[in-house]
Amino acid sequence: MKDWAIQISNVTKVYKGKKAVNDLSLTVEKGSVVALLGPNGAGKTTTVSMILGLIQPTSGSVKLLGGDPKERSVRDRIGAMLQDVSVIENLTVAETIDLFRHYYKTPLPLAQLLQISGLTNERSKMASALSGGQQRRLGFAMAAAGDPEVLFLDEPTVGMDVTSRQLFWDTVKAMAGRGRTIVLTTHYLEEADQIADRIVVINDGRLVADGTPSQIKATTIGRTITFTAGSSVTNEVLYGISGVTDAEWNGRRVRLYSSDTDRLIAELIMRGVEMKDIEIQSGGLEEAFRSLVSSAKED
Numbered sequence: 407m408k409d410w411a412i413q414i415s416n417v418t419k420v421y422k423g424k425k426a427v428n429d430l431s432l433t434v435e436k437g438s439v440v441a442l443l444g445p446n447g448a449g450k451t452t453t454v455s456m457i458l459g460l461i462q463p464t465s466g467s468v469k470l471l472g473g474d475p476k477e478r479s480v481r482d483r484i485g486a487m488l489q490d491v492s493v494i495e496n497l498t499v500a501e502t503i504d505l506f507r508h509y510y511k512t513p514l515p516l517a518q519l520l521q522i523s524g525l526t527n528e529r530s531k532m533a534s535a536l537s538g539g540q541q542r543r544l545g546f547a548m549a550a551a552g553d554p555e556v557l558f559l560d561e562p563t564v565g566m567d568v569t570s571r572q573l574f575w576d577t578v579k580a581m582a583g584r585g586r587t588i589v590l591t592t593h594y595l596e597e598a599d600q601i602a603d604r605i606v607v608i609n610d611g612r613l614v615a616d617g618t619p620s621q622i623k624a625t626t627i628g629r630t631i632t633f634t635a636g637s638s639v640t641n642e643v644l645y646g647i648s649g650v651t652d653a654e655w656n657g658r659r660v661r662l663y664s665s666d667t668d669r670l671i672a673e674l675i676m677r678g679v680e681m682k683d684i685e686i687q688s689g690g691l692e693e694a695f696r697s698l699v700s701s702a703k704e705d
């Protein structure tokens with residue numbers, strides 16, 4: 407039997423008659439790094455808040471580490487970095503982290519928490535005097551204080567500069583390497599691709615795709631072949647070729663869309679389609695994500 411960190415089944419959350427999360431079922435195996443990916447308002451934060459027991463689902467069930475997320479025995483084993491980090495007035499960075507360390511039985515050492523959050527030089531600063539990005543990093547140190555088995559990161563890198571981001575992801579990867587389960591939310595497929603071993607795409611409160619980053623990319627990245635068409639090439643000819651999903655003309659220059667450009671190019675050559683100056687492009691990740699989310703909307 408698999409060892410589950412998270413099991414949610416048929417979870418729905420209704421706010422003022424609107425479904426923020428709509429019949430979502432999801433299981434997360436211990437030790438995996440899962441990215442919940444989706445646009446603004448997709449339902450990612452609501453999902454995480456339900457898993458954490460911070461809000462109650464309208465219907466459906468949630469299990470965290472096999473138990474009720476509100477139980478102390480479960481809470482002791484999890485850490486969460488939520489979107490709004492609220493700092494306690496009149497405490498320094500080190501004092502704030504220490505306060506959180508004392509909550510747990512086997513906390514990480516203070517020096518290590520300062521180091522992994524990149525706040526060693528800020529340790530004596532008032533927490534309320536930190537910049538937005540630094541406060542996010544403090545939020546991370548607070549979430550990691552108890553060396554949690556499951557770590558939730560809700561849009562963790564917002565406001566972080568490139569260097570902080572890199573340190574942050576390196577730290578998260580190291581935690582994952584020690585068998586920790588990581589659940590993060592992001593708007594960016596690229597970010598999810600770099601860090602996660604599984605991507606769950608959520609849109610309009612529903613799960614629209616679930617797989618490894620390469621599976622998600624393979625099914626969503628649109629590829630195109632562009633060439634200058636000879637006079638015998640018409641729209642009818644092109645649409646008659648299997649694998650062509652769309653053809654866009656610009657003078658005699660034509661762009662063909664296909665999920666398998668390797669096969670299509672072979673087919674075009676085999677059929678003797680007159681082509682000059684051939685280019686093959688693969689769409690970017692963000693473009694792929696947009697198409698995934700918009701096609702889910704059309705459905």
Ligand SMILES: Nc1ncnc2c1ncn2[C@@H]1O[C@H](COP(=O)(O)OP(=O)(O)OP(=O)(O)O)[C@@H](O)[C@H]1O
Binds near residue numbers: 425426
């Ligand atoms: N407390 C609330 N009361 C009413 N509606 C809410 C509440 N919280 C969330 N919603 C609505 O539920 C939907 C999902 O919101 P949620 O914050 O979960 O999305 P998200 O994917 O986390 O978005 P973002 O990326 O912007 O954080 C949105 O339409 C939002 O307006």
